[in-house]
Amino acid sequence: MMQRGRPGRSLPRPVARIGASLAALGLLLAGAAVAAPAEPAYVEIPATSFLSVIESEPGAKPTPIATYALRREPVTNAEFLAFVTAHPEWRRDRVPALFADRQYLAHWSAPDALGADALPAQPVTRVSWFAAQAYCESENARLPTWLEWERAAAASETVADARGDAAWRRRLLDWYAKPSSGALGTVGGSPNLYGVRDLHGLVWEWVDDYAAMMVTADSRDQNDPDRLKFCGAGAMSLRDRDNYALLMRIAMLSSLKAADTTANLGFRCARDPGDTP
Amino acid sequence: MNTIRPFVCMLVLALAATLSPAPLHAADAAPAAVAALPGDSAYQLAVPLVDQDGKGLQFADGRGRPRVVSMFYTSCKFVCPLIIDTVLKTERALPEADRARFDVLLVSLDPDRDTPAALKQVADKRRLDTSRWRLARTDKSHVRRLAAVLGIQYKQLEDGEFSHSSALVLLDADGRIVARTEKLGAADPEFVAAVARTLAR
Numbered sequence: 001m002m003q004r005g006r007p008g009r010s011l012p013r014p015v016a017r018i019g020a021s022l023a024a025l026g027l028l029l030a031g032a033a034v035a036a037p038a039e040p041a042y043v044e045i046p047a048t049s050f051l052s053v054i055e056s057e058p059g060a061k062p063t064p065i066a067t068y069a070l071r072r073e074p075v076t077n078a079e080f081l082a083f084v085t086a087h088p089e090w091r092r093d094r095v096p097a098l099f100a101d102r103q104y105l106a107h108w109s110a111p112d113a114l115g116a117d118a119l120p121a122q123p124v125t126r127v128s129w130f131a132a133q134a135y136c137e138s139e140n141a142r143l144p145t146w147l148e149w150e151r152a153a154a155a156s157e158t159v160a161d162a163r164g165d166a167a168w169r170r171r172l173l174d175w176y177a178k179p180s181s182g183a184l185g186t187v188g189g190s191p192n193l194y195g196v197r198d199l200h201g202l203v204w205e206w207v208d209d210y211a212a213m214m215v216t217a218d219s220r221d222q223n224d225p226d227r228l229k230f231c232g233a234g235a236m237s238l239r240d241r242d243n244y245a246l247l248m249r250i251a252m253l254s255s256l257k258a259a260d261t262t263a264n265l266g267f268r269c270a271r272d273p274g275d276t277p
Numbered sequence: 278m279n280t281i282r283p284f285v286c287m288l289v290l291a292l293a294a295t296l297s298p299a300p301l302h303a304a305d306a307a308p309a310a311v312a313a314l315p316g317d318s319a320y321q322l323a324v325p326l327v328d329q330d331g332k333g334l335q336f337a338d339g340r341g342r343p344r345v346v347s348m349f350y351t352s353c354k355f356v357c358p359l360i361i362d363t364v365l366k367t368e369r370a371l372p373e374a375d376r377a378r379f380d381v382l383l384v385s386l387d388p389d390r391d392t393p394a395a396l397k398q399v400a401d402k403r404r405l406d407t408s409r410w411r412l413a414r415t416d417k418s419h420v421r422r423l424a425a426v427l428g429i430q431y432k433q434l435e436d437g438e439f440s441h442s443s444a445l446v447l448l449d450a451d452g453r454i455v456a457r458t459e460k461l462g463a464a465d466p467e468f469v470a471a472v473a474r475t476l477a478r
Contacts, residue, residue: 063435097316098426129425133418142418208421212432258425 042069042141042271043195048160050151053243054213054250063147069275070144070152071268073187073197074205075135077108078120080127083135085112090131099130103261121186123203123266129258132206136269143208144270146253150246153199155192163243172245175201184264200245206267210253314340319426320452326384326413329396334413336382336423337452343379343475344448348420348429348441350387351395356443359461361403363445366464367472375476381410384423386431386439388414428457449475 049062084090084105091112092105105126109115118124127135129143136142144152156162163169189198199205256265314320314337324336339346345364349357360383368376385391396412399405405412415423424431431441445468447456456471 096314096318096321098318098321130422133422209432211425211430257428258422 041071041073041139042269043072044069044273045148045152045194045196048151050147050154050161052147052150053163053246054146065147065151067273068144068148069271069273070148070194070196071141071270072191072195074123074203074266074268075132076120076187077114077118077122077124080105080124080135081108081112081114081120083138087134087138090134095131097259099259100128101259101261103263104128104131105261107263119186121188122184123187123198125184125203125263125266126261127206127265127267128261129206129210129256132267133208135267139269139271140275141269141271143206143267145209146207146213146250148270149199149205149207152192152194152196153246155194155196157190157192160193169243169245172200176245176248203266204249204252204262204264206265207253210256211258213250213254315451315453317454318452319346319446319448319454322422322426324384324415324419324423326411326415327393329393329400329407329412331393334411339380339382339448340452341450343450343472344382345379345472346382346384346427346446346448347444348384348386348424348427348431349443350385350439351391351399352387353439356441356461360443360445361399361405363461363464365403367445367469370464370466370469371473371476375473377409378476379409379472381405383410383412384420385412385414386420386424386441387433388417388420390437427454447471447475449478 045068047065047067049064051060051062055063088094092100092108093111095104103126105111105124107117107126109117114120132143154161154163156165156168159165185202187198187202189201191197192199256262320337320340322336326334326336328334345367347360347364349360351357364381364383385396391414393414396414400407400410400412427444427446429442429444431439433439442459443461444457444459445465446454447468449455455475456468458465458468460468
């Protein structure tokens with residue numbers, strides 16, 4: 001695999017990304033939520049068949065995935081601020097409790113201002129699934145499905161499916177193993193094969209079907225009271241047990257409710273072909 | 278695989294402790310746009326529905342009376358008939374005078390196949406009292422949101438069937454979730470008691 005010749009590579013650190021981040025910031029300042037002319041905000045991910053790490057049956061077949069477009073970068077604080085300004089019902093002081101918990105955008109200095117703890121080019125975090133859905137709709141988009149996210153995130157800089165590459169997996173684990181107490185980096189990490197950035201190494205991301213990932217294949221199991229609870233559902237067998245980085249992501253997402261927010265959970269959006277901004 | 282199970286359990290617990298500290302039922306956030314509707318009301322969610330008679334309605338139109346809500350799909354052979362059975366048994370477990378004082382809404386998980394005609398067939402076959410029961414459909418994006426609000430997990434399988442958790446959710450007259458049960462087959466006494474309490478308020 002391509003990475004083997006570069007054992008010293010590690011995930012880009014925030015400090016190594018300042019140049020790209022400044023460029024991204026410049027684009028944001030030029031107009032939040034407006035696609036940059038040089039680099040569209042969304043990039044097409046070609047159709048394929050993909051075997052998710054969730055698939056547990058030994059003979060499981062890859063699932064066809066149609067062509068879709070994925071946001072190159074997670075949604076930033078600056079972009080989310082523009083959204084709540086245009087849609088004030090999503091301000092933290094106005095959102096109904098049904099849609100977001102008390103920590104929703106709590107790191108912003110005010111309901112309509114970012115402040116020192118929320119840099120414009122940092123990915124927005126402390127957003128609920130409902131809020132992420134609403135944001136994506138404002139871009140005429142939607143949240144990606146888990147399969148769409150996983151498929152894009154399986155790509156390294158050079159290979160569409162790098163999951164079999166031990167060095168690649170090690171890089172991912174290095175990030176997941178880092179404590180999350182430090183300040184978040186800014187968007188603009190190195191692009192993968194498709195030109196998508198920050199799928200790993202920056203934040204967790206909501207997906208449309210986050211709640212369904214641990215659902216077993218047979219509704220008749222539901223009389224077992226533990227079946228859909230986490231430790232019970234944790235009995236799902238992973239096709240590739242080496243993919244701990246993905247396992248952690250799946251476990252984290254599955255533990256959430258749609259109104260939950262966390263300090264490390266952001267999102268990006270996806271679009272079906274033909275849907276334009 | 279056995280080694281993975283405790284790992285996942287510990288992981289989820291650890292993540293839940295560190296990443297997901299927020300309470301689910303925050304105090305009302307003063308929703309200015311929807312006067313008097315509580316912030317935690319399920320009716321904060323706008324869901325356009327079409328019922329078994331092809332009539333359009335909004336999810337929030339149920340406001341004013343308690344309502345038992347669940348999700349199902351008509352081609353489901355095993356669990357979904359049980360959902361209807363369980364609601365009927367819950368009704369029968371209540372005093373006769375109470376039975377007509379709440380509504381029932383079943384929303385399809387399968388908008389591709391569950392047309393109003395398909396829904397009507399089930400309503401007719403099960404002889405449901407459609408003055409109080411609504412079987413309804415909406416689009417996929419609203420299915421996902423409604424399921425999130427009700428805490429129902431589902432996943433469409435490759436053969437078009439759905440794997441889903443089943444729950445009866447009791448909403449009070451303002452749409453707040455006051456009880457839920459995942460016990461199917463017989464009326465859940467605790468859920469019946471919750472319906473009775475809600476009707477007594």
